[in-house]
Structures are given as C-alpha cells and as structure tokens.
Amino acid sequence: MLRPDDYEQVGLLLAGAARAVADDVRALAGRLPEDDGRRLFAEFVVGQADDCLARPSRTLLRGRDRARTLRALYERLDRLQGTAPGAEATTTASP
Structure with missing residues (x-):
C-alpha cells in the first residue's frame, strides 16, 4: 500500500502524460471536418x-481513473493518426 503522497505523485505523473496526449488528440481532431x-x-x-x-x-481509485483516462486518450490518438491531413507531423506523444 502506498502513502497518500505517493498516490498524489503518481496522479501528477499520469495527469502530465494525459494532458500531452490530449493536446495531440485535439490537434488531430481539429483537422477533421x-x-x-x-x-x-x-x-x-x-x-x-x-x-x-x-x-x-x-x-x-483516482489514480486508476487517471490511468484509464490516459489509456482512452491513447486509443483515440491511435485511431486518429493517419486520418487527418498532415497528422504525422503534429503528434508529439508516443505510447
């Protein structure tokens, strides 16, 4: 079992990664009609x-929610890559 500070630290790491992937998803989605x-x-x-x-x-539980969120964002990113014009040049996150 982790200490509360450890859960918070893991949550912050997951949030940073999720925000980076979310930015990529936004960029690719914005290129679609x-x-x-x-x-x-x-x-x-x-x-x-x-x-x-x-x-x-x-x-x-909150850390698990963030991990699931990150996974959902990566799944969406995978589905969007290659579908929007110029998609290869805009993504910065990698699985």
Whole structure:
C-alpha cells in the first residue's frame, strides 16, 4: 500500500502524460471536418479527460481513473493518426 503522497505523485505523473496526449488528440481532431464522427468522439473523450484531470488524485481509485483516462486518450490518438491531413507531423506523444 502506498502513502497518500505517493498516490498524489503518481496522479501528477499520469495527469502530465494525459494532458500531452490530449493536446495531440485535439490537434488531430481539429483537422477533421466538424461533422465527422471521429472528431465528435475525440472531442467527447478529451472533454471527459479534462473532467477527470480537474479532480485531485490522492487515492488509488483516482489514480486508476487517471490511468484509464490516459489509456482512452491513447486509443483515440491511435485511431486518429493517419486520418487527418498532415497528422504525422503534429503528434508529439508516443505510447
């Protein structure tokens, strides 16, 4: 079992990674047409991530939520890569 400070530290690391991936997802989704379902779903996933990252992460459950959020963002990023014009040149995060 970790100490509360350790959970918070892990949460901060996950939040930093999630924010970086969310930025990439936003950039790729922004290159798609506004009525494209992939863009709409990406915007939804990023919105959910923003909500999760706004809450402090001082427990195992919150840390787990952030890890799931990061995984969802990477899944969305994987699906968007190669679908938007110029997608290869804009992504900075890597799995």
